[in-house]
Amino acid sequence: xxxxxxxxxxxxxxxxxxxxxxxxxxxxxxxxxxxxxxxxxxxxxxxxxxxxxxxxxxxxxxxxxxxxxxxxxxxxxxxxxxxxxxxxxxxxxxxxxxxxxxxxxxxxxxxxx
Amino acid sequence: xxxxxxxxxxxxxxxxxxxxxxxxxxxxxxxxxxxxxxxxxxxxxxxxxxxxxxxxxxxxxxxxxxxxxxxxxxxxxxxxxxxxxxxxxxxxxxxxxxxxxxxxxxxxx
Numbered sequence: 001x002x003x004x005x006x007x008x009x010x011x012x013x014x015x016x017x018x019x020x021x022x023x024x025x026x027x028x029x030x031x032x033x034x035x036x037x038x039x040x041x042x043x044x045x046x047x048x049x050x051x052x053x054x055x056x057x058x059x060x061x062x063x064x065x066x067x068x069x070x071x072x073x074x075x076x077x078x079x080x081x082x083x084x085x086x087x088x089x090x091x092x093x094x095x096x097x098x099x100x101x102x103x104x105x106x107x108x109x110x111x112x113x
Numbered sequence: 114x115x116x117x118x119x120x121x122x123x124x125x126x127x128x129x130x131x132x133x134x135x136x137x138x139x140x141x142x143x144x145x146x147x148x149x150x151x152x153x154x155x156x157x158x159x160x161x162x163x164x165x166x167x168x169x170x171x172x173x174x175x176x177x178x179x180x181x182x183x184x185x186x187x188x189x190x191x192x193x194x195x196x197x198x199x200x201x202x203x204x205x206x207x208x209x210x211x212x213x214x215x216x217x218x219x220x221x222x
Contacts, residue, residue, distance in 0.1 A: 003156070033209070033210070035212070040122075040214075041214055041215075042117075042119075042199050042212040042213050042214040042215045043157070043199070043212045044212075045209050045210070045211050045212075048209050056208070056209050058209075059209070091157070093157075098208075099145055099203040099205070099208060099210060101159045101162070102149070102157075102159065102210060103158075104156045104157040104158065105156065106156055
């Protein structure tokens with residue numbers, strides 16, 4: 001079956017603009033995670049959902065970042081007033097259960113000019 | 114707070130030689146530990162987790178609670194093992210999974 005799908009694969013934007021990144025998890029996976037990966041670093045935890053609710057959003061760096069999963073499937077990561085430091089690859093992963101095997105998407109590469 | 118440390122950014126090993134990728138963690142409880150791997154141009158994927166006690170592609174990892182380590186080992190390296198390896202930890206079954214910074218394994222011919 002289809003794996004985790006992330007769109008767009010690449011996004012170039014200007015400082016101060018608003019950006020949305022979408023994640024389509026594997027069907028039936030209740031847990032969904034967002035990570036950010038900068039060059040030479042490991043995946044940095046941002047937020048995870050169990051169903052529709054954000055179980056832990058402690059990794060969101062500030063209030064410019066927000067994520068939703070309104071129907072317990074597709075999730076959107078929203079970044080307001082983007083800054084150059086937001087440039088990174090944003091990874092989404094889904095799992096059948098919490099702390100189970102994570103299935104990753106290919107990531108959305110965000111470049112803020 | 115939980116932390117995962119991978120002290121080596123790059124490890125170069127000759128084909129056929131033993132491999133050991135180090136991972137240390139800080140957490141006072143009983144964590145769940147994982148190794149994830151990313152091959153060139155592929156997605157990040159699970160290699161193994163300590164609760165399954167499996168050997169995957171010849172790799173094994175033993176949880177040492179006394180030393181708070183979960184080193185990844187393979188007795189004889191193969192060229193196809195060249196990849197980025199990430200150690201990861203979950204404090205418990207209901208918690209987030211955090212990753213180390215990764216080690217690039219380069220197998221020399």
